[in-house]
Amino acid sequence: MKKIIKKWKKTLSMFLILIMMVSLVACGGSGNETSSSESTEESTEKVESSNEEAESESTEEMTNEEIIVKAAEEGKVGNWGLGNEYEVQALLTKYGCGTDFLSQDFTMDGFDDDSITLASAMTYNELGLVKNDYEGGYGYGDSIGIIDMNDEGVAMLEDNIFTTREFATNNPNTVKAFIYASLKGWEYACENPEEAAEIVYKYGSSVSSEHQLYMAKEVKKLVETDTRGNEVKDYGIMDEEAMAQTLKLAQTYIKLDDSTAAERLANMTLDDIRDTQYWEAANLSKDISEIGTPEKTSVKLQLKWLPQAQFMGYYVALDKGYYEEVGLDVEIIPGGGDIAETTAVNNGTVDFGVTWVSNLISANAAGMDLLQVAQVYQRSGLVLVYKKDNFMKD
Numbered sequence: 001m002k003k004i005i006k007k008w009k010k011t012l013s014m015f016l017i018l019i020m021m022v023s024l025v026a027c028g029g030s031g032n033e034t035s036s037s038e039s040t041e042e043s044t045e046k047v048e049s050s051n052e053e054a055e056s057e058s059t060e061e062m063t064n065e066e067i068i069v070k071a072a073e074e075g076k077v078g079n080w081g082l083g084n085e086y087e088v089q090a091l092l093t094k095y096g097c098g099t100d101f102l103s104q105d106f107t108m109d110g111f112d113d114d115s116i117t118l119a120s121a122m123t124y125n126e127l128g129l130v131k132n133d134y135e136g137g138y139g140y141g142d143s144i145g146i147i148d149m150n151d152e153g154v155a156m157l158e159d160n161i162f163t164t165r166e167f168a169t170n171n172p173n174t175v176k177a178f179i180y181a182s183l184k185g186w187e188y189a190c191e192n193p194e195e196a197a198e199i200v201y202k203y204g205s206s207v208s209s210e211h212q213l214y215m216a217k218e219v220k221k222l223v224e225t226d227t228r229g230n231e232v233k234d235y236g237i238m239d240e241e242a243m244a245q246t247l248k249l250a251q252t253y254i255k256l257d258d259s260t261a262a263e264r265l266a267n268m269t270l271d272d273i274r275d276t277q278y279w280e281a282a283n284l285s286k287d288i289s290e291i292g293t294p295e296k297t298s299v300k301l302q303l304k305w306l307p308q309a310q311f312m313g314y315y316v317a318l319d320k321g322y323y324e325e326v327g328l329d330v331e332i333i334p335g336g337g338d339i340a341e342t343t344a345v346n347n348g349t350v351d352f353g354v355t356w357v358s359n360l361i362s363a364n365a366a367g368m369d370l371l372q373v374a375q376v377y378q379r380s381g382l383v384l385v386y387k388k389d390n391f392m393k394d
Contacts (some may be wrong), residue, residue, distance in 0.1 A: 025114065035072050060389040064147050068384075068390065071118035072097035073290070077384070078116035081359045084382050086253040088120065090154035091147070091384075097146035112138055118196035120155075121146075121385045124218035124310060130385055134210040145391075146383040154378035155227045156246040157357040159310065161236070166372040167351060168278060173292035177326035178299065178352060179282040179374050180291055183235040185317025187374060190220045190235075194314040199319045204334075215309035218381075225314075226378045236279055236374035243270055243357070243375070250361045258366070265365035273360055274372035294327045300350035303335040311354060312374065342370060 062070065071077050072092055079085045079101045089099040102116055108130050110116035121127040127146065133139030149155045161182060168175045189196035193216035199213050224232050227242045247270060256262040285291055303311050314332055317323055323330040333350060335341055340364040341353040360370050 017018075019193065025266075029065065032048060045163045048182045060393045061145070061388060062393055064152070067118065067145075067147065067391045068092065068095050068388060069097060071131050071386070074117065074154075075100070076102065076115070076117040078110055078118065079100045079120040080104050080106070083356050083362070084120070084156065084158070084380075086249055086262075087149045087154050087156050087380060087382055087385070089253045090249050091149065092150055094152065100338040108138060111387075114387075114390070117390050118147075118384050118386050121383055122381045123383055124215045124222065124381055125191060125308075127383060127385060128211060132211075132214065135208045137210065140387070143388055144385055145388050146385050149380040149382050150227045150229070154249065155242070156249055157227075157242055157375060157379075158222075158381055159304070159354050159377040160357055160360070160372050161352060161374040161376060162345065162355060162360055162370050162372045163352050164345060164348075165275075165369045168275065168371050168373065171295040172278065174294040174296045174299065174328070174351075175278045175373055176282045176285075177288075177291045177294045177328055178301075178323075178330070179236065179279055180285060180288070181322040181326045181328065181330075182314055183282065183318050184234050184322045184376065185315075185320065185378075186223060186313030188320060189216070189312040189316040190223055193217045196316050197309055200307060200309050200312050200315050203315050203319070203332075206308050212309050216250065216312055219309050219312060222377045222379055222381050226379070227380065232378045234283055236283065236376060238274055238276055238279065238372065238375045238377070240270075242275065242378070246357045247273070247361065250358045254358070254362055254365070256362075256365060261367070264367075265361070266291045268365065269360065271369055273357070273364055273370070278373045288326050291326055296351070297327055298329045299333075299352060300331045300333055302333045302339070302341045302344045302350040302353040304341050304356070306334050306336045307332075313355075346370060 068091065077088065077092065079088045081103060085101065086103055092099050100376035102110070104110055104116060104120055108119060108121070108126055111130065121130060129137050130140050130144060131137070161179065163175060194213060197209070197213040197216040201209050205212050207215070223235065226232050247268065251265055251268065254265060256265060262338055282291065301314060307315070318330060318332060341355045342359055344350045345353040346363065346368045357372065362371060363370055
């Protein structure tokens with residue numbers, strides 16, 4: 001509607017200019033033709049300049065705070081509620097809003113039809129579908145804007161590598177070998193995202209090849225850049241500041257009905273969820289011989305979701321033979337559906353898993369004894385996406 005009104009105003013202005021020109025010609029004698037023409041041109045320029053200024057003022061975008069408050073007041077903030085709703089709730093709290101949100105499905109149809117005007121999106125997945133016009137895409141291009149959790153100071157860490165504390169204690173060389181080979185796979189994948197996307201696609205990709213490539217390039221950013229925008233040189237490092245922020249936000253926004261679990265969560269420290277010694281040993285090793293012989297050679301890795309470039313480092317490590325080089329026979333188990341990666345690792349169905357740090361925190365608060373041994377993603381991949389036209393100042 002705003003665009004129609006602007007167009008109508010511009011048309012009316014041009015019509016008035018034509019009337020002025022006719023009037024000037026009719027009233028002016030032959031001696032005033034030049035001055036009348038000049039006067040008309042000046043008038044035209046002034047009117048057009050005025051229109052441009054008015055249009056510029058009326059198309060100014062709202063600030064992040066204004067966007068968040070408006071969407072929250074309208075009840076149109078969306079999230080999946082699978083563990084990264086805590087970032088959204090922290091963001092809403094930051095700007096004095098309630099923490100309620102709409103339940104968002106795994107498509108972006110709600111964003112498309114405006115039933116959700118501020119929708120959750122992972123930079124490497126849903127954001128690409130919203131922006132691009134390839135298979136499955138919505139093709140909005142540059143007409144959308146994003147609010148980044150890292151920039152807003154409410155980022156929580158996502159994909160990590162974890163096992164049980166018991167497994168790590170009994171199989172330290174296996175853990176170090178798995179970290180060593182996996183991070184070697186991640187390094188290669190980030191250096192060669194095009195090839196990594198092809199490898200994941202070969203192993204049964206859940207998305208199109210075009211979207212897979214988009215995902216690989218975006219995941220690379222999450223692995224090689226921290227929450228403060230700095231370059232990360234050590235793959236898998238457990239950044240103390242980012243870990244502490246994740247735990248603090250989890251303790252603030254995770255709600256547990258069981259009083260014992262709630263107390264355990266409130267008193268939790270980083271040492272209750274992670275141990276850096278295995279990563280440090282793997283990271284400092286210059287060659288495979290320094291890792292030691294794995295105690296258990298046949299292991300399984302449970303992914304958090306279906307095969308896609310979100311997990312490209314593990315598929316590259318498998319495809320390039322990096323696991324085999326350290327004496328491991330690794331089977332990668334896709335996630336999705338009713339599969340809970342924390343439960344699968346805890347009950348011994350698999351040996352390693354990929355999960356978000358907030359999920360591991362919840363699991364340990366509930367009584368599990370899971371242990372993070374490497375942090376693959378160094379920044380949050382969650383953004384809130386919106387259509388710019390929906391958030392313009394009047």
